[in-house]
Amino acid sequence: MTPVVRLRGVSRVYPGHPPVRALDGVSLDIEYAEMIGIVGPSGSGKSTMLNVLGTLDRADSGEVHIDGYDVAGLSDRQLSALRARRIGFVFQQFFLSPGVSALDNVADGLLYTGLSPRKRRTRAWQTLEQVGLADRTHHRPHELSGGQRQRVAVARALVGRPSLLLADEPTGALDSTSGAAVIKLLHELHATGTTIVVITHDHDVARELPRQVHILDGGISSDEKTEGPALRGGAR
Amino acid sequence: MMRRGRGADGASRLTPSRMRARDTLRVAFSGLRTRPLRAVLSALGIAVGIAAMVAVVGISASSQEQVNQQLRELGTGLLTVSPGTSFRGGEAKLPENSVDMVARIDDVDAVSAVGVLGDANVYRNEAIDPGQTNALAVHAADTGLLDTVSGTVADGRWLDDALAEYPAVVLGSDAAELLGISHTDGSINVWLGDQWFTVVGILDPVPLAPELDMSAMVGWPVAAELLGFDGSPTTVYELSGENKVDDVRGLLPATVNPSNPEEVAVSRPSDALAAQAAVDETLTTLLLALGGVALLIGGIGVANTMVIAVLERRSEVGLRRALGATRPHIRRQFLGESVLLAGFGGIGGAALGGVVTAVFATSRDWQFALPLWVLAGAAGATVVVGALAGVYPAARAACMPPTAALAIA
Ligand SMILES: Nc1ncnc2c1ncn2[C@@H]1O[C@H](COP(=O)(O)OP(=O)(O)O)[C@@H](O)[C@H]1O
Ligand SMILES: [Mg+2]
Numbered sequence: 001m002t003p004v005v006r007l008r009g010v011s012r013v014y015p016g017h018p019p020v021r022a023l024d025g026v027s028l029d030i031e032y033a034e035m036i037g038i039v040g041p042s043g044s045g046k047s048t049m050l051n052v053l054g055t056l057d058r059a060d061s062g063e064v065h066i067d068g069y070d071v072a073g074l075s076d077r078q079l080s081a082l083r084a085r086r087i088g089f090v091f092q093q094f095f096l097s098p099g100v101s102a103l104d105n106v107a108d109g110l111l112y113t114g115l116s117p118r119k120r121r122t123r124a125w126q127t128l129e130q131v132g133l134a135d136r137t138h139h140r141p142h143e144l145s146g147g148q149r150q151r152v153a154v155a156r157a158l159v160g161r162p163s164l165l166l167a168d169e170p171t172g173a174l175d176s177t178s179g180a181a182v183i184k185l186l187h188e189l190h191a192t193g194t195t196i197v198v199i200t201h202d203h204d205v206a207r208e209l210p211r212q213v214h215i216l217d218g219g220i221s222s223d224e225k226t227e228g229p230a231l232r233g234g235a236r
Numbered sequence: 237m238m239r240r241g242r243g244a245d246g247a248s249r250l251t252p253s254r255m256r257a258r259d260t261l262r263v264a265f266s267g268l269r270t271r272p273l274r275a276v277l278s279a280l281g282i283a284v285g286i287a288a289m290v291a292v293v294g295i296s297a298s299s300q301e302q303v304n305q306q307l308r309e310l311g312t313g314l315l316t317v318s319p320g321t322s323f324r325g326g327e328a329k330l331p332e333n334s335v336d337m338v339a340r341i342d343d344v345d346a347v348s349a350v351g352v353l354g355d356a357n358v359y360r361n362e363a364i365d366p367g368q369t370n371a372l373a374v375h376a377a378d379t380g381l382l383d384t385v386s387g388t389v390a391d392g393r394w395l396d397d398a399l400a401e402y403p404a405v406v407l408g409s410d411a412a413e414l415l416g417i418s419h420t421d422g423s424i425n426v427w428l429g430d431q432w433f434t435v436v437g438i439l440d441p442v443p444l445a446p447e448l449d450m451s452a453m454v455g456w457p458v459a460a461e462l463l464g465f466d467g468s469p470t471t472v473y474e475l476s477g478e479n480k481v482d483d484v485r486g487l488l489p490a491t492v493n494p495s496n497p498e499e500v501a502v503s504r505p506s507d508a509l510a511a512q513a514a515v516d517e518t519l520t521t522l523l524l525a526l527g528g529v530a531l532l533i534g535g536i537g538v539a540n541t542m543v544i545a546v547l548e549r550r551s552e553v554g555l556r557r558a559l560g561a562t563r564p565h566i567r568r569q570f571l572g573e574s575v576l577l578a579g580f581g582g583i584g585g586a587a588l589g590g591v592v593t594a595v596f597a598t599s600r601d602w603q604f605a606l607p608l609w610v611l612a613g614a615a616g617a618t619v620v621v622g623a624l625a626g627v628y629p630a631a632r633a634a635c636m637p638p639t640a641a642l643a644i645a
Contacts, residue, residue, distance in 0.1 A: 081252045089558045
């Protein structure tokens with residue numbers, strides 16, 4: 001069975017004086033429908049990892065396979081296609097379009113798929129319902145709480161039914177209550193079969209996840225699975 | 237599992253990112269909407285340039301249309317014959333019987349003449365200093381003159397055979413104004429050639445014979461009787477069908493003065509009218525160039541706005557790349573934004589230019605004319621300016637690495 005993510009000896013070196021080895025020979029497999037946390041202190045290489053997993057950045061060496069595609073063999077255009085159809089992103093700062101309704105923000109998750117505006121909105125509506133914001137479809141970001149905004153962002157990442165949902169510090173800009181709600185939502189999505197990678201420096205968040213990969217100085221220091229119901233979900 | 241078994245061949249099954257043209261337009265538009273004031277201000281630069289160019293062309297087209305319409309109404313069949321300069325030096329004269337000679341030419345529909353009375357001047361009354369002639373001329377005129385030159389009477393009447401015998405005068409429009417006479421009631425006299433002449437008529441401006449506007453015209457017989465007129469015409473006006481003009485023109489010099497045809501000058505007043513409109517073309521070109529400079533400056537403003545927009549919206553670019561936008565999608569978005577920005581300026585400018593043209597034309601009693609090609613040209617110009625202004629900023633946005641664009645926030 002091919003995993004959704006397969007990294008083999010992946011390195012990413014930022015040029016400079018001295019050069020920074022942000023990722024140093026990382027090997028990692030993530031299976032479909034798994035939920036995994038990538039945990040580490042600031043500067044350990046988490047964001048670099050997210051960029052490589054999300055094909056926003058290329059590894060300098062090693063092999064990267066995402067959803068069955070060898071990233072090194074894909075053009076910039078093909079990588080864009082991969083992101084448009086197979087990968088969803090959630091960022092710490094939400095990155096919602098100001099002045100645009102929640103519904104249209106979510107529909108923008110399908111903007112580059114070529115789907116008709118009608119279909120995009122229908123799916124956006126369904127997805128907002130799925131994240132519990134059916135009553136907020138016409139609210140604009142400034143009319144929503146931080147937690148709600150992040151849920152809109154999650155819906156946007158989800159609307160294209162991606163093979164891989166990447167969340168970079170999704171609770172980083174939220175208070176603990178709304179942060180917990182967002183994490184709960186991610187757990188629910190995982191329960192319905194979505195593959196989710198949560199990048200976090202927050203050990204409380206990490207503890208809840210069925211699998212935790214700790215990284216330090218660009219290398220994996222530990223890879224642990226937590227026993228529990230979530231694991232069974234991941235092993236389906 | 238569904239997604240199992242995709243190897244290297246998987247790439248061929250990846251459906252490319254796609255963005256609909258309508259979406260590009262919508263995204264470009266919403267980009268402008270986030271900073272409405274800035275968009276309006278930079279569109280204004282384009283609007284000023286376009287408005288200037290549209291107004292310049294519109295006004296000149298309206299003026300051209302005015303002349304064309306005038307020529308259609310007046311016709312182009314009128315020729316004027318006047319004495320040229322003689323070889324022996326000195327002023328050549330037209331023979332006394334010129335009118336009769338010209339009338340004998342085939343295809344001549346009407347012919348009449350005026351003779352200038354060089355020694356006579358016209359004043360509002362006898363007390364005026366004789367030096368103050370106002371540059372007005374006194375002419376002996378045929379009774380047929382008015383019809384020949386397509387003139388019309390503004391007030392009173394034109395000279396007839398009876399009036400031509402009496403000290404009666406008809407004033408050209410400018411002459412009447414300079415003498416301070418606005419109407420005729422049979423009681424208004426002017427001091428003309430040391431006697432009182434009664435003003436019987438005032439003419440409208442005569443576009444084909446503008447020299448008559450500055451003239452006081454008296455009958456041929458009374459000029460000979462009271463003002464010492466020798467009977468030699470100084471200008472003969474000849475009217476023929478428009479398609480016969482060239483034929484008649486060739487015959488006129490020898491007909492009027494068989495012994496010295498080269499001393500006869502023939503001209504076509506409608507040509508002068510048309511040329512007057514053509515003279516404006518130099519000015520039009522100059523103004524158009526100024527409008528072009530304004531447009532160029534407007535374009536630089538748009539480029540500047542776009543460069544700033546791209547810098548400010550790096551994280552938006554990063555997000556769009558994460559959502560699957562390709563570099564060309566990003567480029568098209570910002571290029572579209574630039575073209576829209578310039579385009580809105582162009583629409584506003586074209587409307588403004590149209591209004592200016594309409595107001596100007598109305599104030600001059602011209603017919604409003606704004607050729608479609610002007611609007612098409614304005615639209616084309618704004619699209620080109622917008623595209624040129626957007627090329628660099630759009631390329632910059634497209635080249636931003638998505639990670640750098642996202643890292644900013
Ligand atoms: N664009 C870059 N250029 C140079 N060094 C970078 C760049 N991005 C990150 N780094 C360095 O790489 C290391 C890992 O960074 P990052 O992946 O952002 O870590 P984290 O997200 O865990 O805080 C850090 O030392 C950081 O300074
Ligand atoms: Mg980070």
